[in-house]
Amino acid sequence: MCEMKVIGRPGSSFVGRVELVLKLKCIEYEYLEEDLDNKSELLLKSNPVFKNVPVLFHANRPPIIESLVIMEYLDEIRPDIHPILPSNxxxxxxxxxxxxxxxxxxxxxxxxxxxxxxxxxxxxxxxxxxxxxxxxxxxxxxxxxxxxxxxxxxxxxxxxxxxxxxxxxxxxxxxxxxxxxxxxxxxxxxxxxxxxxxxxxxxxxxxxxxxxxxxxxxxxxxxxxxxxx
The missing domain is CATH 1.20.1050.10 (Glutathione S-transferase Yfyf (Class Pi); Chain A, domain 2)
Known part of the structure; x- marks a missing residue:
C-alpha cells in the first residue's frame, strides 16, 4: 500500500501541483477522487475549515492541506530527489x-x-x-x-x-x-x-x-x- 494518498478532483490546478511534485520526486501515491458536490466524510474530517482539495495523507501523520504547503512539505521530506525550491x-x-x-x-x-x-x-x-x-x-x-x-x-x-x-x-x-x-x-x-x-x-x-x-x-x-x- 502507498504511504501517500491524495484527495483530488479532475481539472483542479491545485491538485495538479501536488501530483506534479509527487511524480517529479518519483513518489508513489494513491489518488482518491472527490465529488465536491457530495463531499465525503474523509474530506470533511481532514479539511473541516475549507472543505476543499487537495489533501495529502502521509502514513499516520496529520493530513496536510493547501497546494503550496503540500509542495514544500514534499520538497522537505525528499530533498535529494528533484528539489523544487532554490537553495539560495x-x-x-x-x-x-x-x-x-x-x-x-x-x-x-x-x-x-x-x-x-x-x-x-x-x-x-x-x-x-x-x-x-x-x-x-x-x-x-x-x-x-x-x-x-x-x-x-x-x-x-x-x-x-x-x-x-x-x-x-x-x-x-x-x-x-x-x-x-x-x-x-x-x-x-x-x-x-x-x-x-x-x-x-x-x-x-x-x-x-x-x-x-x-x-x-x-x-x-x-x-x-x-x-x-
Missing part, C-alpha cells in the same frame, strides 16, 4: 512571493474571467491578466538566468505553480480566443510554455481540454443555483 534563501523568498501573488491575484482574475457573463468586465479582467503576465515575464527573466525554466535547467517551484494552469490557458484560447501568453508580449514565457508542454511529467498530469470544459460547466451550474430567483 533570497531566491526562495522571491519564489514564495510570486506564488502568493499568482494565487491571490492572477488565479481570481482568470476564474472571474472564465465565469463572468459581462463583456465589459471580461475586457477589464483580460487587460489585468495581460499586465500580470508581462510582470511574470520579467520575473522569469530574472529567476531563470537564461535557462528554459523558472527553476533553471529543470522544472522548479514556480514552474509548477504557474504551469499547473497551462490547461486553463489553453482552454481560454480555444473557447474565448484569448491567449494570456503570446510571443509578441511574452517572448520568454512563450518559450517556457513550449518547454513545459514538452516535459513528459507535464503532459501526463495537466488535464485535457474536455475535462476543463466539463469543470467550467459545473462551476457555471453552481452559479445559477446560487442566484436567487
Amino acid at each position: 534563501p533570497s531566491e526562495r523568498a522571491q519564489c514564495r512571493i510570486l506564488a502568493y501573488t499568482f494565487d491571490t491575484l492572477y488565479y481570481p482574475w482568470t476564474k472571474e474571467y472564465m465565469l463572468s457573463p459581462e463583456n465589459e468586465r471580461k475586457e477589464e479582467l483580460k487587460n489585468m491578466i495581460i499586465k500580470g503576465m508581462v510582470m511574470l515575464e520579467e520575473a522569469f527573466v530574472t529567476l531563470s538566468k537564461g535557462k528554459p525554466f523558472f527553476g533553471g535547467d529543470d522544472i522548479g517551484y514556480l514552474d509548477i505553480v504557474v504551469g499547473s494552469f497551462l490547461g486553463w490557458f489553453r482552454h481560454f484560447g480555444i473557447v474565448f480566443g484569448f491567449h494570456a501568453i503570446t510571443e509578441d508580449r511574452n517572448p520568454k514565457l512563450s518559450e517556457w510554455v513550449k518547454s513545459m508542454w514538452s516535459h513528459e511529467v507535464i503532459k501526463s498530469t495537466i488535464a485535457s481540454h474536455e475535462i476543463h470544459v466539463k469543470w467550467r460547466k459545473t462551476l457555471l451550474d453552481r452559479l445559477e443555483v446560487c442566484i436567487p430567483a
Whole structure:
C-alpha cells in the first residue's frame, strides 16, 4: 500500500501541483477522487475549515492541506530527489512571493474571467491578466538566468505553480480566443510554455481540454443555483 494518498478532483490546478511534485520526486501515491458536490466524510474530517482539495495523507501523520504547503512539505521530506525550491534563501523568498501573488491575484482574475457573463468586465479582467503576465515575464527573466525554466535547467517551484494552469490557458484560447501568453508580449514565457508542454511529467498530469470544459460547466451550474430567483 502507498504511504501517500491524495484527495483530488479532475481539472483542479491545485491538485495538479501536488501530483506534479509527487511524480517529479518519483513518489508513489494513491489518488482518491472527490465529488465536491457530495463531499465525503474523509474530506470533511481532514479539511473541516475549507472543505476543499487537495489533501495529502502521509502514513499516520496529520493530513496536510493547501497546494503550496503540500509542495514544500514534499520538497522537505525528499530533498535529494528533484528539489523544487532554490537553495539560495533570497531566491526562495522571491519564489514564495510570486506564488502568493499568482494565487491571490492572477488565479481570481482568470476564474472571474472564465465565469463572468459581462463583456465589459471580461475586457477589464483580460487587460489585468495581460499586465500580470508581462510582470511574470520579467520575473522569469530574472529567476531563470537564461535557462528554459523558472527553476533553471529543470522544472522548479514556480514552474509548477504557474504551469499547473497551462490547461486553463489553453482552454481560454480555444473557447474565448484569448491567449494570456503570446510571443509578441511574452517572448520568454512563450518559450517556457513550449518547454513545459514538452516535459513528459507535464503532459501526463495537466488535464485535457474536455475535462476543463466539463469543470467550467459545473462551476457555471453552481452559479445559477446560487442566484436567487
